[in-house]
Amino acid sequence: MDDSVKLQIKKIVGNANYFDSDEDRLCYSYDGTPIYQQLPEAVVFPQDQEQISELFKLANSVPFNIVPRGAGTGLSGGSIPVENSIVIVLTKWNRILEIDSGNLTAWVEPGVITGHFQKEVEKRGLFYPPDPGSLNVCTIGGNVANNAGGLRGLKYGVTKNYVLGAEMILPDGTLLKTGGKNLKDVAGYNLRDFIVGSEGTIGIITKVLLKLIPAPLLSVTILAYFDKLIDSAKAVSGIISSHLTPAMMEFLDNTTINCVEDFTGIGLPRNSAAMLLIEFDGRGSAVSEDAESAVNILKKNNASVVKTATDIKESNSLKSARRSAFSALARRRPTTILEDATVPRSELPVIMEKINEAAVKYGVVFGNFGHAGDGNLHPTCLTDERDKQEINNAHRAFEFIFNETIKLGGTITGEHGTGLAKKQFLEQVAGIPGIEMMKKIKAVIDPGNILNPGKIFSISPRCEGSLPLNREQIGNFKG
Amino acid sequence: MKDSKIINERLRGILPDDDVLSQCIHCGMCLAVCPTYELTKLERSSPRGRIKLIKSVARGEIEMTKTFSYEMNFCLDCQACETACPAGVKYGSMVEAARVELVSAGFISPAGRLIKRFTLGYLFKSHGRLKAASRLLYFYQKSLKRFLHASGILRFIFPKLAEIDKLSPSVSKVFSDDIIPEIDNPAGEIKYKTAFLSGCLMNVMFAEMNIDTVEVLKKIGCQVITPKGQVCCGSLHAHNGDFDTARELAKKNLDIFSKFEFDFMVSNSAGCGAFMKEYGHLFKDDPVYAEKAEKFSERVKDLTEFMVLVKKEIHFGELKENITYHDACHLAHTQKVVNQPRELFDEIPGLTHVPLEESTWCCGSAGTYNIVQYEASMQILKRKMENIRATGAEIVLTGNPGCYQQLKYGAEKFGVNVKVEHPATLFNKSLDKSKK
């Protein structure tokens, strides 16, 4: 990128909000995704919508690419820079603009941290359910862009179920406003839902209107240990088919249990093959009745131990232990490639077997955990990016798992997004007409292909330059 | 500047190895607890960013620059990120190694150099010297300083100096080791033999806390052994990258303490306790000291840690006070002592403990951080003081002299009506009222 262009960018955002030292570029060359990384040309923190709009106009005329970024906890490479790009970071846009207790809505800026927002609304007896494992760090903007799920997805749904409206700057610099406080709205195409899950490829979200619900009054947290993996999967299917709807039903295998226990030391069953963490919440006696029915199903499926958390403190520490699962697995090996395969819930026992099969077939080690109640598992390959052969085997194992997932009517990603990491598999899930439609939409909204190009799919013929792949491909510093 | 290649090689030599550097999976879970990231919202001021930078320097991808140096020193080394990291990344050892490298490559802030030369090289190496200097300081603080402060001359000459001056602890009128005998027996039978490090700073600046600690130990049936001739634990030197002096001091202490028989080595200063627990590691390859150090470190306990161990035998008296508790980083993050003080507060009849929001966040004291990085330290302290204000407590307790001083300063600067106390003082008051 030319110095004169950099100067123009600096002029738009102001000196204090422009960074292009080697150190800063390195520190925005990654997100939470393993292996992929690339250096941006510069990192900017725009102050208002006007500046973002100006940056878009400049990007189109020069041209250069723009990559939006929240907290950088994404697991599909959505906020990793591409060639000739600047990163627009939104973490400083962190004000909660309004909490409307009358309409049960809230306007927030995209950089608000999900967990902070939850605490604020809970102070008012309200509830914002989507709770990704990264909730203490990730931003609402990133959640909306990735349609993030979480532990409570089973009963309460995911981010898209809570987005009522948004404001977004489009790649031509115009401001799009969509949705509002109405719970029902069928005026025209549903642009609001289109924004959710767009992975920073069609515009930069600058404001979000979220739906809130009254907080549940009661909750019961159940823990169940299993000596056989397959029994835990059968228990999950059993609970779902008995028409019980826990708020969460989380699964951890033996490897994950041990890593999490190493970190937290809260007394998880190191010798069990699997454990389930289940929570029922709501109001009135139904909560404890449902919990009781679930306990019976767990016992019928050979759970070796079934117990309930004694108080809210214990329940919270169990949940935060579960949230640490992905990172805790790195205690075993330094590279943790986590996948996001999701199957119809009745197929859970089958996919678990297939994951084991993949491990044996390709000689790699998995830690497995996930939102079992949603049929969404995170088989995580424990490997070392410095060992090329093993990484290769890992990729082949994942290919096998993806193919099996798709055969079962599942999808390659339940909540982390396609980004860079899963785009090669998208066609198998979305189909050619599906991908073609996505590309056409992208081409209309972003004709210059300047906004997060090469994410989700590549526009053919490829015109976004080389995409970040691995460490070797990082260019050397000029300085 | 030196050839960067050589420096990088050396950095790799000091850091445990590439495996430690590779362990961070850049998930970002640590960003939530980092006070410096909270201030700048810049990735390079976060643990994840700093690890990336250290890794890049070690692997020869970038050179050490002023920005790199700035970020390594802007870090509080509070180790909150280590506590938060599910992957078990040893951040502390990385940043400390980077700092050592920066010093040997000639990167050091003038303020840092001054403090190092004056306090670490000269004063702390000898108990006697420190005491002599402190006597002078006491005189200065009692008379000259009052004049300078009152007259406003200080502020006029150098506005920041006046503030920094207030941050340095005032010297106690008496030094604790002048009062505490080498062997101090409890009134009744001797149930435990506990060794006690009077500490360099604790001895001359915080004598009252030491005296309270010894009182508490005696009241729960301990013989307290405070050997004469002991020296600074060495932590101040080690944190500034001077491991040679740190080892020299540690050896001296190991020699002196090994002359006595004791069950536990009780510490009332989080920083000293944390470092004495490291003696075993410090000498693991030393043919003479390895075993001695290992045995010593095993017995080191923070006062609250020790008290919980013998809780059954402690009979607290009623104390109608409203307190809150600030976790010193060296207790919560380095020693993982978090529940013990709270467990003890729960035992004291009549005591109300209001939990402090973000209690495990650094107060910004962090060794000499509050002097070298005054502005940042004050922003961090302000957040801490506002949290303390919100509890409405009359007393805030903390188990480390650095935090104690910082909070006292904060209470005055930000107008928070709260008294700062060491837990030993609270325990002593309660034990005084004990019926048994």
Ligand SMILES: Cc1cc2nc3c(=O)[nH]c(=O)nc-3n(C[C@H](O)[C@H](O)[C@H](O)COP(=O)(O)OP(=O)(O)OC[C@H]3O[C@@H](n4cnc5c(N)ncnc54)[C@H](O)[C@@H]3O)c2cc1C
């Ligand atoms: C330990 C851990 C646990 C996790 N657990 C879960 C989980 O349980 N469920 C789940 O769904 N995810 C989970 N994730 C993944 C990740 O946290 C989510 O995808 C989250 O939504 C990302 O938010 P972020 O602020 O970090 O966004 P980033 O990673 O910075 O960005 C994510 C995407 O959003 C785009 N983007 C960001 N902000 C904007 C904006 N304002 N406008 C337009 N586009 C934008 C980026 O370009 C990128 O494509 C986890 C991650 C980690 C590290």
Ligand code: SF4
């Ligand atoms: S230090 Fe730990 S918590 Fe922080 S990014 Fe690295 S692995 Fe994640």
Ligand code: SF4
């Ligand atoms: S030690 Fe403290 S200041 Fe330094 S990176 Fe970790 S959390 Fe941040």
